[in-house]
Amino acid sequence: MNVTVNMTALMPLIILFAGISLTALMGTMKDSVKRLAGLVASISVVFAFWWVMERILPAIGTAAMESQSGMLTYSYYSVFLSGIVLITAVAAFALSEHYLLEEDFSHPEFYAILLASITGMMVMLNTSNFVNIFIGLELLSIPLYASVAYLRYKPESVEGGLKYFILGAIASGFLAYGIAMIYGASGSLDFITIVKTVKTDSLFRLGLLFILMGLAFKAAAVPFHMWAPDAYEGAATPVTAFMSIAPKAVAIGVLIRILYSVFPQMVDYWREAVLVLSILTVIVGNFAAIVQQSVKRMLAYSSISHAGYLLMGIVAYSVEGVSGILFYLAGYMLINTGAFGVLSLLKIGDDDFVSYDDIRGIGYRYPLLGIFMSVFMFSLAGIPATVGFMGKFYVFKALIHANYMSLALVGIGGSLVSVYYYLRVVVHMYMKENPEERKFNLNFLSMTVLAICSVLVIAAGLFPAKIADIANVAARFMN
Amino acid sequence: MVPLIDYLILSAVLFTIGIIGILIRRNIITIFMSIEIMLNSVNLAFVAFSRFLGNMDGQIVVFFIFAVAAAEAAVGLALVVAWFKLKESIQVDDMKLLKG
Numbered sequence: 001m002n003v004t005v006n007m008t009a010l011m012p013l014i015i016l017f018a019g020i021s022l023t024a025l026m027g028t029m030k031d032s033v034k035r036l037a038g039l040v041a042s043i044s045v046v047f048a049f050w051w052v053m054e055r056i057l058p059a060i061g062t063a064a065m066e067s068q069s070g071m072l073t074y075s076y077y078s079v080f081l082s083g084i085v086l087i088t089a090v091a092a093f094a095l096s097e098h099y100l101l102e103e104d105f106s107h108p109e110f111y112a113i114l115l116a117s118i119t120g121m122m123v124m125l126n127t128s129n130f131v132n133i134f135i136g137l138e139l140l141s142i143p144l145y146a147s148v149a150y151l152r153y154k155p156e157s158v159e160g161g162l163k164y165f166i167l168g169a170i171a172s173g174f175l176a177y178g179i180a181m182i183y184g185a186s187g188s189l190d191f192i193t194i195v196k197t198v199k200t201d202s203l204f205r206l207g208l209l210f211i212l213m214g215l216a217f218k219a220a221a222v223p224f225h226m227w228a229p230d231a232y233e234g235a236a237t238p239v240t241a242f243m244s245i246a247p248k249a250v251a252i253g254v255l256i257r258i259l260y261s262v263f264p265q266m267v268d269y270w271r272e273a274v275l276v277l278s279i280l281t282v283i284v285g286n287f288a289a290i291v292q293q294s295v296k297r298m299l300a301y302s303s304i305s306h307a308g309y310l311l312m313g314i315v316a317y318s319v320e321g322v323s324g325i326l327f328y329l330a331g332y333m334l335i336n337t338g339a340f341g342v343l344s345l346l347k348i349g350d351d352d353f354v355s356y357d358d359i360r361g362i363g364y365r366y367p368l369l370g371i372f373m374s375v376f377m378f379s380l381a382g383i384p385a386t387v388g389f390m391g392k393f394y395v396f397k398a399l400i401h402a403n404y405m406s407l408a409l410v411g412i413g414g415s416l417v418s419v420y421y422y423l424r425v426v427v428h429m430y431m432k433e434n435p436e437e438r439k440f441n442l443n444f445l446s447m448t449v450l451a452i453c454s455v456l457v458i459a460a461g462l463f464p465a466k467i468a469d470i471a472n473v474a475a476r477f478m479n
Numbered sequence: 480m481v482p483l484i485d486y487l488i489l490s491a492v493l494f495t496i497g498i499i500g501i502l503i504r505r506n507i508i509t510i511f512m513s514i515e516i517m518l519n520s521v522n523l524a525f526v527a528f529s530r531f532l533g534n535m536d537g538q539i540v541v542f543f544i545f546a547v548a549a550a551e552a553a554v555g556l557a558l559v560v561a562w563f564k565l566k567e568s569i570q571v572d573d574m575k576l577l578k579g
Contacts, residue, residue, distance in 0.1 A: 131540055138547045142554050152561045159574045162558050166510055166571075169551060170501055173517040176544060177494055180521050180537075184487075184528035189536050230577040 006067035008055055009074065012048040012082075016119040019044025023115060026108040037108030041115055042093045048122075049086040052079055064479055066128070070190055073128040073479075080326055080474035081253040084333050085121045085246045089114065091337045091449055096238035098443035099344045103151065103236070110150055114242065117143040121250045128191040128479075130179045133254060137175060137218065140250065141168050144243055148235040154350075160234020167217065167227040175214030181207030191262050199265050208263055212273055215258075218251035219307045221277050222284040229288075232300035237352065240296065241340030244303040249329045252310045256322060259314065261479050267317060275315050275407065281308030282414040289421050296343055296354040298421055299336075302380060305414060306332060312411050313395040316402040322475035324394035327468055331379075331387035331460060338453035339376040342369055345446055348438060359425065361434035366442065374426050375454040379461070381422040382415045386461040394468065486527035493520035507559050507569045511552060518548045 007014075022044070023037045056074050059065045064075035093111065100106035117140050124136025145168060149161025179189070185203035186194045213224065220228040232240045259270050285305025292298040306328075313325040346353045346362070353359070363370030379386035392415060399408040460467055493516055500513030522541045529537030559569060566573055 131536075131543060134540075135543055135547070138550070142547075142550055145558065146554050149558050149561060153565075155565050156576050158558065158561045158565060159576050162507070162562055162574065163577075165555050165558055166501065166507075166514075169514045169555070170498065170517070172547075172551075173494070173497065173514065173521065176518065176521040177524065179540075180490075180524040180528065183525065183537055183540075184532070187532045187534055189540070233577055 006072070008059065009065065009067040009072045011051050011055070012122055013119060015044055015048040015051060016115055016122065019048075020112050020115045020119065023108045024112040027112075034108050035106075037111045038093050038097045041111035042090050044115065045086050045089045045093070045118065049083065049090075052082055052086070060477075062477055064128075064477070070128045070192060071132055072126055074126050075479055076474045076477040077257070077322075077326075078125045078253075080471065081125050081249055081329070082122055084249050084329055085118060085125070088242060088245045088249075088333050088337060089118045091341075091453075092238050092242035094445050094449045095241060095337075095341050095344050096236065098441075098446045099236055099238050099347065102347050102441065103350060105151060105153075110147065113143045113147045113150070114239070117141075117147065118246070121246055124250055124254055130182065130189040130191075133258075134172070134176055134179055137214075138172055140247060141172065141218070144168075144247065147239050148231050148243070150239065151236055154234075156234040157236070158234075160231040164227045164231035167224075171214045171217030171224070173214075174210045174217070178207045178210030178212075178214060181210065194262050195264075199263070204263075204266065205269060208266060208270060209273070211258060212255070212270065212277075215251045215255045216277055219248050219255070219310070220304050221307050221311060222280040222304065225281070225284070225304050228304055229297055229300040232303070233294065233297045237296065237340055237344035237347075237354075240300075241337050241344070244300070244340065245329075245333050245336050248303070248307055248310075249333070252307070252314075252325065252329070256314055256325065257478060260317070260322070271315055271317065274311055278308050278311035278315060279407070279410055281305065281311060282411060283308075286414045286417045289418070292421075293357075294355045295359060295425055296340075296352070298425075299339055299343075302418065302421070303336065305418060306380075308414065309392060309395055309411055312399060312404075312407055315404060315407060316395075316398040318398055318402055319472075319475050320401060321395070321398035322478070323468070323471040324391070324398045326471035326474055327394050327464070328391035330467055330471065331391040331457070334453045334456050334460070335376050335379045335386075335388055338372060338450055338457065339380065341446060341450045341453065342373045342376065345369065345442060346440055348440065353438065353440075356424070356428050358434075358438075360428050360432035363426075363429035365434075366440065368447070369440075369442065369450075370429050372450045372454045373429060375457055377422040377425050379457050381419045383419075384461075385458065387457050387464070388461070390461055390464040390468075483527060483531045487524060490520045490524040490527065493517075493523065505571050507562075507571060510571070511555055511559075514551070514555075515548060518544055 026037045064073045120139025145165040149158045151157035181203045185201040186197040217224040289298050289301035313321045343354050379388035382389045382392045396408045497513045497517030525537040
């Protein structure tokens with residue numbers, strides 16, 4: 001047997017792995033070297049991003065670039081999602097630099113752990129084999145459990161990590177069991193072979209149900225969302241920013257790929273399941289967010305409701321729906337990085353000041369921070385002229401074209417409810433007095449990230465055509 | 480020869496035991512054992528399918544799942560140690576800081 005290794009396709013993973021090894025090694029060196037860990041990690045992510053865009057993207061045509069008999073498959077679709085993951089990673093590294101220094105707990109291992117998780121996401125996205133889906137999911141999750149519990153002297157952080165671990169382990173068990181059933185029914189783990197098999201066996205139904213449950217856990221869809229608020233609240237804020245975007249994008253992206261291109265014959269079956277999930281997710285996410293006392297926890301529930309809008313896009317089952325979801329994810333990346341970025345700055349020493357009471361008066365004491373936060377909140381609420389509005393517009397438009405009028409109305413109703421709790425943040429920032437004076441250190445690097453995010457949120461909201469075109473191409477060439 | 484369905488029933492029973500164990504046990508170490516039972520039930524299903532389909536892929540997957548289960552246990556036990564240092568308890572009921 002002749003085995004050839006396609007180094008071009010493997011290179012992004014090798015680069016990320018080199019980043020992991022380097023940052024992990026830096027933990028043993030002297031302090032002046034340790035401080036560079038964030039830079040090294042960012043460089044390896046940027047280099048991987050450059051490689052994907054410059055070397056792999058030109059090699060993809062209408063057909064995906066395959067190597068190692070489908071173990072690595074790059075399509076426009078997976079490259080788009082990989083881009084989202086890598087950009088989020090750089091932003092999260094930039095935000096955590098300041099956060100960890102303020103916390104006085106900055107270790108190079110933190111970056112190694114997050115890089116491992118990013119590698120897992122790349123493995124999971126760029127493959128057409130169920131083994132790699134499972135390995136990628138585990139490589140994504142296990143470092144995330146550790147990074148949630150990274151602040152190991154804080155009970156909240158460790159508790160969030162443990163809860164995430166226990167429920168995440170159930171999710172990976174479900175996914176593995178589902179893959180076993182699919183394997184038993186089709187005799188293969190390869191997407192291309194499974195598409196061709198006739199799916200009359202009831203094992204397919206069972207397997208698909210289990211896979212759907214496993215991925216819904218990772219995307220934090222109701223009723224599999226119990227871990228999300230606790231893990232999001234316990235984790236360090238830049239980690240929360242990262243894990244509210246990247247794993248969700250990966251889980252939704254892989255779910256679309258499995259449902260649309262591996263099980264298109266069973267569309268009537270999975271459509272019902274996703275429909276129920278999406279309605280539950282939007283309703284529970286939005287109503288639970290209203291009663292929260294902490295902005296960070298409110299944003300956790302809001303990210304659950306956004307998973308619901310994304311799942312609604314899956315129900316549409318059209319290219320338009322997928323391109324809407326991809327646009328939504330790109331916009332959501334900008335908004336959530338920004339919103340959690342603002343919260344990561346509200347910090348003195350070990351203490352986070354992220355409850356509604358703590359953010360009173362931020363608007364006029366720190367005008368720039370207030371403007372940024374308002375932009376992100378308006379955008380999350382879906383006010384026009386922001387990218388959040390355009391994302392929802394594309395998803396709901398696809399739903400209406402697919403004759404799911406009532407589902408689109410549920411989504412619009414959900415986002416109307418959400419206006420209340422997003423604007424409550426703005427009201428607290430600008431219209432309430434804060435009796436306590438607090439001096440927050442507005443780090444230049446974090447502020448730059450926030451400025452870029454908020455400018456892009458407005459720009460992409462006013463001129464969405466460019467991103468929408470790219471998303472459209474990505475949606476059309478999934479395989 | 481034992482028919483395929485017997486293996487699958489055993490695997491399903493083990494999987495259910497794992498899920499129920501995670502849901503009703505209050506001790507984190509027991510929960511970890513339940514997770515291992517769950518993953519091993521998947522291994523049993525893979526091996527049984529592999530044998531009856533005459534396809535080696537399933538047996539290879541089992542090795543990956545072993546490795547993943549080991550990695551998961553390593554991180555999980557580290558989390559328990561961190562939790563025990565803070566709270567001197569390994570009961571799930573003591574995890575009640577985060578609510579709402």
